[in-house]
Amino acid sequence: MATALPLDLNRLTLAHPLPLDSGKVLEGVELAYETYGTLAADRGNAILIFHALTGDQFVARQHPVTGKPGWWERMVGPGLPIDTDRHFIICANIIGGCMGSTGPASPGPDGQPWGMRFPVITVRDMVRAQVALLDQLGIGTLHAVVGGSMGGMLALSLAANWPGRASRVLAIATTARHSAQNIAFHEVGRQAIMADPDWAGGDYYGGSGKGPEKGLSVARMAAHITYLSEAGLTEKFGRRLQDREAKSFGFDADFQVESYLRYQGISFTNRFDANSYLYITRAMDYFDLAEEHGGRLADAFQHVGDTRFCVISFDTDWLYPTAESRAVVHALNAVAAPVSFVELSAPFGHDSFLLDCPALDRVVKGFVG
Amino acid sequence: MSLRPDLAKIASLVPTGMRVLDIGCGEGELMGVLRDERGVDVRGMELDPELVERCVSRGLSVVQGDADRDLADYPDAAYDVAILSQTLQTAQRPDYMLDQLLRIGRTAFVSFPNFAYWKMRLSLLVHGRMPVTRHLPVSWYETENIHHLTVADFRDLLAAKGVTVEGSWFFADGREIGSFRANWRAEHAVFRLSR
Numbered sequence: 393m394a395t396a397l398p399l400d401l402n403r404l405t406l407a408h409p410l411p412l413d414s415g416k417v418l419e420g421v422e423l424a425y426e427t428y429g430t431l432a433a434d435r436g437n438a439i440l441i442f443h444a445l446t447g448d449q450f451v452a453r454q455h456p457v458t459g460k461p462g463w464w465e466r467m468v469g470p471g472l473p474i475d476t477d478r479h480f481i482i483c484a485n486i487i488g489g490c491m492g493s494t495g496p497a498s499p500g501p502d503g504q505p506w507g508m509r510f511p512v513i514t515v516r517d518m519v520r521a522q523v524a525l526l527d528q529l530g531i532g533t534l535h536a537v538v539g540g541s542m543g544g545m546l547a548l549s550l551a552a553n554w555p556g557r558a559s560r561v562l563a564i565a566t567t568a569r570h571s572a573q574n575i576a577f578h579e580v581g582r583q584a585i586m587a588d589p590d591w592a593g594g595d596y597y598g599g600s601g602k603g604p605e606k607g608l609s610v611a612r613m614a615a616h617i618t619y620l621s622e623a624g625l626t627e628k629f630g631r632r633l634q635d636r637e638a639k640s641f642g643f644d645a646d647f648q649v650e651s652y653l654r655y656q657g658i659s660f661t662n663r664f665d666a667n668s669y670l671y672i673t674r675a676m677d678y679f680d681l682a683e684e685h686g687g688r689l690a691d692a693f694q695h696v697g698d699t700r701f702c703v704i705s706f707d708t709d710w711l712y713p714t715a716e717s718r719a720v721v722h723a724l725n726a727v728a729a730p731v732s733f734v735e736l737s738a739p740f741g742h743d744s745f746l747l748d749c750p751a752l753d754r755v756v757k758g759f760v761g
Numbered sequence: 762m763s764l765r766p767d768l769a770k771i772a773s774l775v776p777t778g779m780r781v782l783d784i785g786c787g788e789g790e791l792m793g794v795l796r797d798e799r800g801v802d803v804r805g806m807e808l809d810p811e812l813v814e815r816c817v818s819r820g821l822s823v824v825q826g827d828a829d830r831d832l833a834d835y836p837d838a839a840y841d842v843a844i845l846s847q848t849l850q851t852a853q854r855p856d857y858m859l860d861q862l863l864r865i866g867r868t869a870f871v872s873f874p875n876f877a878y879w880k881m882r883l884s885l886l887v888h889g890r891m892p893v894t895r896h897l898p899v900s901w902y903e904t905e906n907i908h909h910l911t912v913a914d915f916r917d918l919l920a921a922k923g924v925t926v927e928g929s930w931f932f933a934d935g936r937e938i939g940s941f942r943a944n945w946r947a948e949h950a951v952f953r954l955s956r
Contacts, residue, residue: 700822702817718831718834721824721834722834725824725834725835725836725839726836728780728839730804730822731804731822731824732813732816732817732821732822732823732824733813733823733824733825733826734810734813734814734817734825735810735825736810737810751810751811751814754814754818755814755817755818757818758814758817758818758819758820759817759818761820
């Protein structure tokens with residue numbers, strides 16, 4: 393598991409200590425970020441993209457660890473819906489993450505990795521850190537803030553808690569609060585990690601320990617199922633067998649879907665830190681934008697003024713189903729915010745926002761402008 | 762601008778600076794005119810995701826929704842004007858939809874095709890079959906127009922509900938006509954209503 397990254401990442405240290413929702417304060421916060429395109433002289437063309445749970449700042453650039461293309465290269469680039477010829481794109485690794493921003497693998501005050509001594513953070517804390525990053529980069533009002541899945545939660549949090557900071561808010565396949573089902577799936581993942589003896593109470597960074605690779609792998613496998621749809625899995629794998637003519641009457645990966653999930657799990661451990669997974673899923677589970685604002689979601693948005701919103705859901709997404717997006721739209725309507733909403737049809741479940749969906753491209757292009 | 766005559770009429774009657782909800786806004790033709798030429802703060806609702814997509818790409822704020830169900834989500838008196846064009850006859854319960862319209866908007870515009878237009882009557886009389894015309898081009902079994910109505914029917918409903926008619930306008934062959942015997946002569950009607 394990657395801990396100390398031997399990578400040359402763009403990083404910035406926040407000038408001020410970062411206050412957290414828990415009441416604690418993080419000193420010397422580092423944020424690793426990538427930018428794409430050129431900042432206009434009037435600084436009015438900046439778009440902040442928030443990545444999802446296991447994403448990072450490599451939106452449209454080859455990933456330095458996996459060597460794979462950026463996670464949204466089909467959306468962000470020259471002439472693409474989020475056009476780097478016209479806009480200046482910023483994407484930073486969230487705090488708590490493991491691609492260069494301060495997280496549980498970073499050195500704590502005593503120089504040793506934080507591990508489980510890292511404070512529990514929230515979605516709003518992640519946004520607060522990135523607003524501080526924008527301040528230090530000299531970027532005031534964003535042309536747009538964009539996010540899918542957890543990134544959408546950050547986008548909604550920024551809109552609610554830093555009203556006016558972005559002129560446009562695009563929230564895709566997301567929710568204003570984590571449901572019991574969302575929390576339940578995350579808890580399965582966390583328990584898988586913590587049940588792995590190699591987790592060692594989160595103190596696995598030193599020496600030759602490889603960390604809880606098995607636990608993290610199982611967590612990823614369980615989560616990955618929630619990103620897909622039943623129809624998508626059936627179409628991709630059905631009950632087809634993996635490199636064999638008949639069932640083995642054993643517990644190898646007989647089925648293609650098993651082999652696929654195992655691969656997803658194992659390859660994830662090469663690029664992700666298990667403690668980061670614990671902290672980030674916790675932050676998502678704590679997320680309830682209405683609760684932060686007295687229990688009424690509309691009150692979260694009461695100061696958004698003429699910020700334009702676009703909310704997009706997918707008909708096969710059962711992780712953050714359309715009803716969750718409609719709740720956001722309902723709240724925005726209640727405060728008369730200019731909001732657009734569309735449920736798109738795509739076969740890939742929650743992951744549709746990352747995959748080939750021409751209608752999504754058109755809506756994003758139209759909204760971001 | 763090449764708006765349908767009923768939409769052009771509504772556009773000309775919405776005062777500048779109003780807050781407007783266009784229900785069943787299609788690809789946003791009326792919304793565009795209201796925003797660009799009338800300085801109106803306009804929002805839309807449309808059922809068809811492809812049409813919503815086109816609206817969003819024109820910079821319009823449109824929520825994909827089903828007017829039969831989702832109007833209930835809007836607060837009371839949220840808009841100065843609520844517009845329902847060529848949608849009433851597609852509603853599950855047009856009477857409920859009218860209630861929602863007048864709850865959300867202080868005033869409402871409703872436009873609908875008049876089934877008592879003389880060509881309709883003649884076609885039904887002569888052929889004995891549900892008319893298929895330029896304005897109602899779809900066969901009875903696949904039409905979205907599940908509650909055909911006439912100008913007289915609509916006036917009866919308004920009277921029964923105690924709705925005030927602030928104005929009414931009638932159209933045939935793409936032109937505005939007078940209100941004389943409108944239930945015979947009008948292909949389309951536009952009403953301005955309030956509680």
